[in-house]
Amino acid sequence: MNKQLSRGRFLAASAAAGALAVNGFPQVMAATKEIVVGLDLPQSGPYSDQGQDQLRAYNLAIDEINKGGGIMGMPVRATVGDDQTKADVAVDNARRMIERDGAVMITGGSSTGTAVAVSGLCQQMKTIFMATLTHGDETTDGACHKHTFRRYNNAHMSARAMATTLTKKYGTGNWFYITADYTWGHSVTDNIISVIEPKGAKTVNNVLLKLGTTDFSQALGQAQSAKPDVLCITEFGKDMVNCLNQAAQFGLTKSTKILVPLADEYMAKGTGDNFDNVVCTAPFYYKYYAAKNAAAKKFVDAFTAKYGTPPSNGAECAYTNMYQYKGAVERAGSINPDAVIAKLEGYHFTATKGPEYWRDWDHQGISSVLVMEGVPVAERGGDTFAFAKVLEEHNGETVAIPQADSKCKIESA
Amino acid sequence: MTAASFVQAGLNGLILGLIYVAIAIGLTIIFGMLRLVNFAHGAFYAIGAYVGLVVAQQYGFGYALLAGPLVVALFAVFLDRAVLRFFYGKEPTAQILLTFGIAIIVEETLRLRFGGTTQQYSLPQWLNGSLAVAGLQYPAYRIFLALGIVAVVALVWLFISRTNYGLIVRAGVRDRTMVQLLGGNIHQASTLIFALGAALAGLVGVAASPIYSIDPQTGFNFLIPSFVVVVIGGLGSFWGAVAGGIIVGELSALTTLIYPGAAEVIIYVAMAIVLLVRPQGLLGESEIIRG
Incomplete structure (x- = not known):
């Protein structure tokens, strides 16, 4: 009986908290929550060198972000999966990250095969997917989705x-x-x-x-x-x-x-x-942009100091993707995907390259x-x-x- | 599809096949002598490849060809004395779990020591060119590799068929107890055969790495086809491994030429057919390491 009661009270309290959150009190969540991001990338298989380097960049970005107070005061926690450069494994990982770990954003990857598959799943599950090393046109062309953004150049x-x-x-x-x-x-x-x-x-x-x-x-x-x-x-x-x-x-x-x-x-x-x-x-290319752009130099130096090698181009994309998501959440004042998407679409910025922006109609990042x-x-x-x-x-x-x-x-x- | 492309495919298949032969002979003699299903065989390849990489960078490729198999042989002796001998003649499931576990430990150790990234051998310049073979320009290194494997396989065969030690080995395959009753040192022979089989994998690990780049998982890429080779040729059969290796290599290469989509699956189809028609393998059982 006692148990029943406490369960009922708990549900009521949760509902109230949920209502508050929906009614625009993100700081209520901020006090208690963390932001979970799913890093879905190859750590084995033919593209594992690229996946491992992305993981280094994500860890660097997340460390920096958490040291600076997280995203809207919420610490960022990563959940990591090895997609083995296989579409089905990548999709299973993403599903697990979203359903079990509570990931609100999926990112990473080193293949258009996995990117297109994960993109489809994230669309279904209404979760933002910041695709990383995917270069085939499809990701932002025939297979584009509302919840997917791809900054990497395409074919x-x-x-x-x-x-x-x-x-x-x-x-x-x-x-x-x-x-x-x-x-x-x-x-x-x-x-x-x-x-x-x-x-x-x-x-x-x-x-x-x-x-x-x-x-x-x-x-x-x-x-x-x-x-x-x-x-x-x-x-x-x-x-x-x-x-x-x-x-x-x-x-x-x-x-x-x-x-x-x-x-x-x-x-x-x-x-x-x-x-x-x-x-x-x-x-x-780290040598080229580190010489041109102070933020690029800062990133390249931090990465090199931490890992002993400079970042590869996929690592740079991973790093910037993480910060792009952070920026969009902060501008939206919410992790609600629709609000975040609205703040990414058409957004102009300069990160580690030159001026760039997210196209609103296909979510392709336009950069040099x-x-x-x-x-x-x-x-x-x-x-x-x-x-x-x-x-x-x-x-x-x-x-x-x-x-x-x-x-x-x-x-x- | 020209005649030249068939010659090319035949040559590719032969060389791939010979690589499988050298790995599979180790697997098959270990099974024959120790009755051990060795899933750590791919790990021996990987250790050889990494030891060779370090030695090649320091002292040159020639020394790598010696150091790779030597280190792997020593590791195998240690493994055999410390762990594996308790599993001789045990049920295959226990052996597979054990050796698979060893393979994973080796892979992760290599990852810790060398990182997960792809590593590349560089060949001495004189081996890096191409030679005219059968009217084709073919990579010189692949030709040397093929000749080297043929020589090594012949030496292993001479060792097994012509030496006193080989006699104990051949007898041990037939009846371990009888060899012991007659005063033969079966334990020593088992360890020796295990080290020899492992060293062969280690040698191929060094020798094939200038063609295929290496990473901690490298060994697994060769493990599965090598088991297919042994199953097709017949478990425990020396010449079965040779025949199976060439068959698997040629099948892959010719299928890649004719219908690339099936190149991956063809060797398993071949294995299934052999298992249906001749379950003991082409040269299986009745002539284990007799020739």
């Missing part, structure tokens, strides 16, 4: 940013593609082809290989006998490292111009001198795209991550998918 942007370099340096001869056989790979290769074929380039072959391929000898053998002018390696993470290093053993780095549409510091480190003279794009060219290890000054020189910095606005061409229709709820 469309990379291909347009590289257009001049591609025709000048790589030319319009015969192109051979090795492509990761999932959403991202298709998106990148399609975009490159759509840029370079109208100029007269010919696609001699596009070999599709599943994510996690370790032996590229078959595709590389075909590339070797096709004698193309350009070998475009649309692979990422360890897969790209294996592919490019094996291409070198096949003599292809000497006989053919190599293009890697998207790269990061870990891939450049893993391929060493084989990355010399290879062109790639990236949304961030770097076109870079690899340098040999001897020219990296003892820092294996210092892998490239920046050829061009493009304004994101000029290379992003225009609304007229986009397949994105954001839901109303």
Whole structure:
């Protein structure tokens, strides 16, 4: 009887507290609550280097935020899941984080395959998803959702940013593609082809290989006998490292111009001198932006001091995503997803790059795209991550998918 | 699809197959002699790869090829004396749980020591080029790797079939008790075979790493196909492992050429067919390590 009563009283009290919260007293929650964020990223599998570096950046950002008083006085707590670069695992993680751990925002990830799947779930569960390293167009194009924001450049942007370099340096001869056989790979290769074929380039072959391929000898053998002018390696993470290093053993780095549409510091480190003279794009490069932007320098220095290596471009995106969420919650005065979304849409800011903003109609972050060219290890000054020189910095606005061409229709709820 | 691309695929398959052979021979002789289902075999590959990495950076690739298998062999002796000998002849479930646990401990230890990120060997320049083989330009290193594996497999075979120690091993596979009654030191032979099998995995760990980058999980990538090889060839059969390895390598490579979507699954299909038609494996049981 006693138990019954206390349970009843508890329910009444909770209802009252809930009503207060809904009626606009977020400080009532603030006294008692914490903000749980779900870090859903690969710690194993082919893209684990990238996932682990994101985790470092999230931990750094969360430490800083908590030292500064949290978000609206509420401490941030992370719940972490290894998505293994598999869509189903990523979705299971996100569901667990939301349902069991009470995560109010999911972030992280290193694959468009996982990003699109998690995005769908977060839409269903009305939870904000700050996608991190996802570069396939779909995330903010055909598969865009109201609750998903993606700041990282996409394939469309990379291909347009590289257009001049591609025709000048790589030319319009015969192109051979090795492509990761999932959403991202298709998106990148399609975009490159759509840029370079109208100029007269010919696609001699596009070999599709599943994510996690370790032996590229078959595709590389075909590339070797096709004698193309350009070998475009649309692979990422360890897969790209294996592919490019094996291409070198096949003599292809000497006989053919190599293009890697998207790269990061870990891939450049893993391929060493084989990355010399290879062109790639990236949304961030710590050496470049630390020299240009004081906030970038502060981030890069803090990251390097804490972990001993500079941040990769995915880590930078993770770090900024965390702060973007914090800012939006504070502007909204609430963790209510609709309120937070409204404060992100169309929001202009300068973080660790130049001026950038969130597009309101597809939730793509519009920020600059770097076109870079690899340098040999001897020219990296003892820092294996210092892998490239920046050829061009493009304004994101000029290379992003225009609304007229986009397949994105954001839901109303 | 040209004739050249089939030659290319055949060559790729042969080399991949030989890598599987060298790993699977270790698995199969350990099973034959110790009756131990060794899920830690992939961990031996990984230890070899990491030891080789450290030694290669300090002293060069040649020394790595010696140090990798040596360290793995010593580790295997320790493991055998300290833990595994209590599990000889026990039910396979206990062995699998134990060796799988060891594999996880090794993986996490490597992660603690070296970090989770991908590491890369760099080859000496003279090995980094390509050679003309069968009308194709083929990576020189893969050719040397293949020849090296053939030589090592031949040496292991000579050891088992021509030495007194090999005699104890072959007899031990037949009947452990009888060998002991006749005064043969079966425990020593078991430890030796375990170390030898492990060292082979460690050697491949060093030798294959310039092709495949390494990380703490590397060993697992080779463990499963190697078990498929052993099952196809016949558990405990030396030449079965050789035949199974080549078959699995060629099947993967040719399927990658003809229908890449099935390349992953084809080896399991082959294993299922072998298990249905000839459950003891192609060269199984009746001729364990006899040849």
